[in-house]
Amino acid sequence: MQYKRRRxxxxxxxxxxKKLKFVSVDDVSDDGWSTPTETILFTRWAxxxxxKGRDYQMAVQTGTTNQLHFRLRxxxxxxxDMNVMYRNERYEIKDIIGKDSRQPYMIIVIERVSR
Numbered sequence: 001m002q003y004k005r006r007r008x009x010x011x012x013x014x015x016x017x018k019k020l021k022f023v024s025v026d027d028v029s030d031d032g033w034s035t036p037t038e039t040i041l042f043t044r045w046a047x048x049x050x051x052k053g054r055d056y057q058m059a060v061q062t063g064t065t066n067q068l069h070f071r072l073r074x075x076x077x078x079x080x081d082m083n084v085m086y087r088n089e090r091y092e093i094k095d096i097i098g099k100d101s102r103q104p105y106m107i108i109v110i111e112r113v114s115r
Contacts, residue, residue, distance in 0.1 A: 024038070093108055
């Protein structure tokens with residue numbers, strides 16, 4: 001007897017347990033001075049995808065150890081020019097993997113912004 005392999009991970013409420021705030025930064029300069037203003041656009045719950053040992057070793061070699069991968073429900077408004085607030089740290093969205101409206105989930109790759 002053969003068993004079918006599931007294509008997608010089972011959707012349980014406990015998996016999406018990390019709160020991400022998507023922030024837009026606008027540069028308002030009425031008087032000639034740069035005044036960045038932050039606006040929280042929306043909040044999404046996501047799952048942190050842990051990197052495996054081999055993936056971590058490759059990240060060390062390429063210098064991308066400060067990148068995080070999150071799986072979240074598909075939202076069309078997410079773009080790479082936004083920032084993400086996670087645990088009071090600011091991250092830039094580097095890549096969006098699987099951004100397709102036919103899929104229930106998408107993966108975002110974020111990197112910590114150095115101040």
